[in-house]
Amino acid sequence: MKKIVLSLAVAFATATGLAQEVKYTEYDLENGLHVILHQDNTAPVVITSVMYDVGGKDGDRARTGFAHFFEHLLFEGTENIERGEFMKIIPANGGTFNANTSQDRTYYYEIFPSNKLELGLWLESERMLHPVIDQIGVDTQNEVVKEEKRQSNDNRPYGQILSAVGENLFKVHPYKDENIGKMEHLDAATLEEFKSYFDKYYVPNNAVLVVAGDIKIEETKKLVATYFSEVKRGPDVTRNFPKEEPITETIKAIKYDKNIQIPAIIGAYRLPGQSTRDAYILDMISSYLSGGKSSVLYKKMVDEQKQALGVQAVNLGQVDYNIFALFALPQGEVSLDTLLAEIDEEIIKMQTELITERDYQKLLNQFENQFVNSNSSVAGIASSLATYHLLYGDTDLINSQLELYRSITRKEIRDVAKKYLSPNQRVEIQYLPNKEDQ
Template identity: 30%
Template sequence: MRRLIAALCISATPFAASAEEVTTYTLDNGMDVVVIEDHRAPVVVHMVWYRSGSADEPPGSSGVAHFLEHLLFKATDTMESGELSEVVAANGGSDNAFTSYDYTAYYQRVAADRLELMMRMESDRMNNLRLTEEDIVTERNVILEERNQRTDNNAGALAREQLRAAQYLNHRYGVPIIGWRHEMESLDMQDALSFYDLYYSPNNAILVVAGDVEPEEVLALAETYYGVIPPEEHLPERFRPEEPPQTAERRLTYVDPRVSQPYLTRSYIAPERDSGAQKEAAALVYLAELLGGSPFTSALGIALQFDSQTAVYSGAGYDAMNLDDTTFGLTVVPAQGVTLSEAEAAMDQVIADFLANPIDADQMERLRTQFRASEIYARDDVEGIANRYGAALTQGLTIEDVQAWPQILQQVTAEDVKAVAEKVLQRQQSVTGWIVPSQEEAL
């Protein structure tokens, strides 16, 4: 009976109380260590996050952060080129890496008893990378081809690139992560090694280990393999140029014959999640769902896709995770026979109506339930949890911020959403783009 009562009490406990078991350390050389315990399966995710991404690149060397990500799979003092991935695969695991505006991360997912092997190899390439001119030429061609496939051969990607450049006039978020082609073509050994020597240092890194591990054992391994690497004494303060206040609406028309159907998109500068101040970001998460989430329940979907049949698609999006100011975006694809002018006017009317009318209480409660469920399901993904903490810590948040986020989401009110909507949805701080196959369709 006591066990039954205890179980009932646990199920009634506020949602925020059931956070992950997280233990943190800082090594003597400044490297942060985060251990997230999950003993349900004998698996571990080992990640190293660097507080350096494309927005930290020196002017004129766009794409070097992503370029270096590729180069880190080359040889070191003790490993052959490609050996790390081969060893991971031979041990039944998987590995990869990714670059964002604010970070670069490397990870392996393996059996828990292979953790020491992962640390030995990953710590080796943190400090002992050995590149050849052939490596530089080969990988430069690889990233150029990647740009060909993902951006240059994709009208939508090229349009987004131009829109983002128009949104950020001064901040490096206006430069594509993969880089501008003309600068990528000139990336060389010195560019790569300069970025590597400065930023790939333990005092600029976060080790995240999640899965079937004990914190003390992880710490001992981290001290053995990472703790012996000297810190970078000249690591610069993480300074970014600030975006000036936007006081005039910006518009552009992107014409590309590969566009299969004209559409319009608009983005607004919006606040990101800040440490100790995540309330506005949480309200923006609700705003994105209320305006352009499910077409069956969102303001844009109901008004444009069903009531007036002005659009065949409508949506809204907000990415709260940024070190600096982020964006809130809207997209509308007009129905056959509807011009972009008509579609934009209809979208503006929906926004005006949303700002003028109260938010339905049932809608808010439905979203609270949805967010609560998604947080619960997310706990079954060890890699996703490791990503959550790594991204947060490289973007200015703390462990406490991450664990407080679900409860902050639950506390958002309709008044909070209306307040942030009125603050963000201002035309003078927006960029509107029309993406069309020909100039004649830009009407």
């Protein structure tokens, strides 16, 4: 019944254009840990989460993949938690957990019954305060990461698309390297290198702690102080990544994938980072082009002209540079060049004409729906609070971001499409079956 009521509430909020304000309290501990608390007593659930400002782009380029490696390694155990017990304690207490790593950040979280709040805080403080980083753990997780890479990248159809885009779109910025890293880099790394990486990035002043759900603010503040105040502040992390030169002539590349039979075409653009206004406008452009079966490209190329098995435009948000990528799979004997030409035809229309008022309102409705849905669960709210603070520098985007989208005009959509989405500003990748299969 609660799920039905929640679904109706989300549907009503979307239909009326209303989104309930997310209230939160935020402050810093003396050691620099940023804390965000959100109280929601509608269900006896609490989430404890920590987002670290470290991702695939960070660290020595001869040692790629360390952030993703630590996503796994920091579940190994601590001075007070035996090896392998971390992941047993959580389900034994009615909880669930997960972690994920992007190029820009690493996120750990646990969801517990609210009477286990203190346990969740203890676990995350243990991870930060004194994890056990030893050769046994490194060797164990090295094999885990290798298997993940085999399953997710090496042996999965189209699993190397993102790496193909990264290595061709970026020449000097660390976004050029796979988030999961190179296995030879992990194999060559010493235990001291792993320890040094932890000491540099997994410090309280490089992290945000979010506690959300069935809590009492003042009691939670005391618990946070109890478990996190003794963690020592680390050196401030400074970044000075090299800047990419603008793309002014089309870059053509070929990538082979032994796991596919149907080729694909990719057109990728390197664009301003996710916190810029233009990045928000490009979100709307990507949705206009391929946001669902009623979108421009899907209707034209899949439904009507039957040229493509699938077509997509994606604006991948990142801190330093976004990736705007076009992707299509041909149907029958349709050439890859034809697919790209058909996509470009629709982009040219966007560059020269205003989208219709009806399409504009449809876009606004889509983003309102996404916004409301993202804040319809405690887990979603916790992730959004951490992300907006750490990666955007503005926690209150959880309440104001929808207004930002609403403020975008049809003229801005046209102008931004014209500014960034020309063929001479992109990488074109033919993603083909393995040479041996030709």
